[in-house]
Amino acid sequence: MTLVVENLAGGYGKESILHEISFKVDDGELVALVGLNGSGKSTTINHIIGLLSPKKGSITLNGATLQSDSAAYKAQITYVPEQPILYEELTLREHIDVTITAYQLDEELAWQRAERLVKIFRLDNKLNWFPVHFSKGMRQKVMLVMAFITDTPLLIIDEPFIGLDVLAVQDVLQLIAERKAAGGSILLTTHVLDTLAGLADRFVYLKAGKVAATGSTNDFARLVPELHQKGVEYENTIL
Numbered sequence: 001m002t003l004v005v006e007n008l009a010g011g012y013g014k015e016s017i018l019h020e021i022s023f024k025v026d027d028g029e030l031v032a033l034v035g036l037n038g039s040g041k042s043t044t045i046n047h048i049i050g051l052l053s054p055k056k057g058s059i060t061l062n063g064a065t066l067q068s069d070s071a072a073y074k075a076q077i078t079y080v081p082e083q084p085i086l087y088e089e090l091t092l093r094e095h096i097d098v099t100i101t102a103y104q105l106d107e108e109l110a111w112q113r114a115e116r117l118v119k120i121f122r123l124d125n126k127l128n129w130f131p132v133h134f135s136k137g138m139r140q141k142v143m144l145v146m147a148f149i150t151d152t153p154l155l156i157i158d159e160p161f162i163g164l165d166v167l168a169v170q171d172v173l174q175l176i177a178e179r180k181a182a183g184g185s186i187l188l189t190t191h192v193l194d195t196l197a198g199l200a201d202r203f204v205y206l207k208a209g210k211v212a213a214t215g216s217t218n219d220f221a222r223l224v225p226e227l228h229q230k231g232v233e234y235e236n237t238i239l
């Protein structure tokens with residue numbers, strides 16, 4: 001699987017928010033999209049998942065584009081938005097069933113994965129609960145359970161750690177590492193690059209809708225000194 005974003009320009013209205021964005025995510029790679037609030041991370045993802053259309057440039061997933069073969073393109077992506085989107089009238093168990101149907105997964109295999117995931121996220125006694133009974137973090141965990149049941153080549157997560165407790169952060173890191181080890185590719189946005197230490201292969205740093213720096217996460221301090229300095233004040237690389 002290779003995601004290639006090339007010279008992407010785009011945005012919401014007539015005016016472009018993104019300018020000549022280029023980067024790649026290869027097989028088994030974890031790439032972190034980082035940058036200050038409003039720098040264009042979610043807008044970039046909205047283009048990749050097809051919510052927005054490029055004004056210029058191209059986005060290719062294993063050779064397919066949304067324009068050339070929308071079904072082949074979309075079938076390769078699992079996306080977890082920053083704000084959980086759940087069906088209020090469905091239980092956790094039914095959310096899992098819907099995911100299995102939507103992604104045409106083998107039911108037995110998918111439920112084996114699901115059972116492990118709900119246990120990991122300490123939701124195994126809540127399979128019959130409706131979203132109204134879940135806390136904010138639990139809702140996020142339900143989204144993550146659904147995402148990690150799928151086996152699409154590319155997993156995109158917008159802010160995976162926001163609102164999660166410390167145990168859940170470790171759990172997500174472990175699941176990301178497993179997905180990567182199995183050859184899956186992951187693109188995520190984050191404000192806490194340190195959390196990903198050792199896991200992310202590369203970062204892409206956006207500034208005002210442009211790629212201002214990219215490289216190995218080990219080189220982040222050297223390549224983005226202004227933010228690293230600020231982050232250190234908080235004893236964390238908070239962007």
Ligand SMILES: Nc1ncnc2c1ncn2[C@@H]1O[C@H](COP(=O)(O)OP(=O)(O)OP(=O)(O)O)[C@@H](O)[C@H]1O
Pocket residue numbers: 012013017035036037038039040041042043044
């Ligand atoms: N729905 C929208 N309509 C118009 N402009 C938008 C919309 N969403 C975001 N923008 C603008 O696009 C720019 C980039 O926003 P974006 O949400 O991509 O930033 P971000 O890097 O994801 O920020 P954050 O870290 O706050 O999530 C900002 O100037 C923002 O005001």
